[in-house]
Amino acid sequence: MNLRLLFPLIAVSALLGLLFLGLGMNSRDLPSPLVGQPAPAFQLEALEDPNRMLTEQDFIGEVALVNVWATWCSTCRAEKPLLMELAAGGIPIHAFNYRDERDAALRYLNVSDNPYQTIAYDPRGDAGIDWGVYATPETYVLDAEGVIRYKRIGPLNRQLLLDEVLPLVEKLRDEQRRSEARRVAQS
Amino acid sequence: MKRSMFLSLLGLPLWLAAGLAMALAIGQPIEFETEAQKRQYDTLVRELRCTVCQSETIHESNAELAADMRRRVYDMTLAGHDADAIVDFMVQRYGDYVRYRPPLQANTALLWASPFLLLLGGGLAWWRMIVGRKRMVQRPEFTQQERETLQRLRSGD
Secondary structure (H helix, E strand, O other): OHHHHHHHHHHHHHHHHHHHHHHHOOOOOOOOOOOOOEOOOOEEEEOOOOOOEEEHHHHOOOOEEEEEEOOOOHHHHHHHHHHHHHHHOOOOEEEEEEOOOHHHHHHHHHHOOOOOOEEEEEOOOHHHHHOOOOOOOEEEEEOOOOEEEEEEEOOOOHHHHHHHHHHHHHHHHHHHHHHHHHHHHHO | OHHHHHHHHHHHHHHHHHHHHHHHHHOOOOOOOOHHHHHHHHHHHHHEEOOOOOOOEOOOOOOHHHHHHHHHHHHHHHOOOOHHHHHHHHHHHHOHHHEOOOOOOHHHHHHHHHHHHHHHHHHHHHHHHHHHHHHOOOOOOOOHHHHHHHHHHHHOO
16 A cells, blocks of 8 residues: 555656756757867858958867857857957967858957957858857867867856866867977977 | 728738748749659758757758758758768767657667657556456445335435
8 A cells, every 4th residue: 555655656756856857958058979070171261351262271280269150149249258368368269250241240350359360251151060050159179180179059158268168278288289299209 | 090001901912022022032942853852852851950949840940050951951962962971961060969860879779768668667557457456345235224225215205
């Protein structure tokens, strides 16, 4: 008799527990299969100069961030002061100007600061699909070899930078220094 | 009063025209070389999930990303890629999440097994109930005295 009463109680508590766990999950936190993969190839015009073609090689060479932004994206605007700080701190930031208009983007960068070293103009979201962009803003961390080591969907914030991005950049720079030292030693 | 009615009547066709223009803008360049390509495209856009507007296929979604993905499916279909190659392409970029039909693999095993597990659980509960009911004692028969009382009540004495 006791057991028969206990069983539904256990079942209901188990279900509630499961639902409670589900509450804590964010359905927007999607795993990115691109982490650990080399930066996808692309060929796009530079935002500042339609005659200059950029490829993924322009993003590769040192540990860098790649930020996907647009002028219509207000979260990107809110995020930019942080990017300015990063750029001032010596971290190169490359960018995709995503589904935007060239004039609007250039005007925006003219009247406010520009944290970006290289900006690829992607008005149709072509590179966006190759890079698995969900929604702006998005930020990738590339290591010196051009492998994607981290991806953030949504805006960066100070806590995230301190906890995840900056330590990772430090670690990747360490890796880079070590592999360069090895190369020198070998040659 | 009359004027406003006239204006709203005039407005109606404008709204209809605007709606049609929007529909055309959302629609896509549907021109295929073969029937097989068209079929592949039609199937794929209903099997791929739009990643920004979750729980919509890229076929239903009006999001720009969905339009990009539809265009990519279209381009790849015309270029002669088969359905698996296109799905793989999307999965490589957006993860298993883009598939509305999840593949059977280690992290989806529970998902696939859950209907059968639920069926098993339900069957077990049902079986227990049947057995329990069978074991229940039979309702006692009325005694002669009770039957007489009932009879009396029924006839209304």
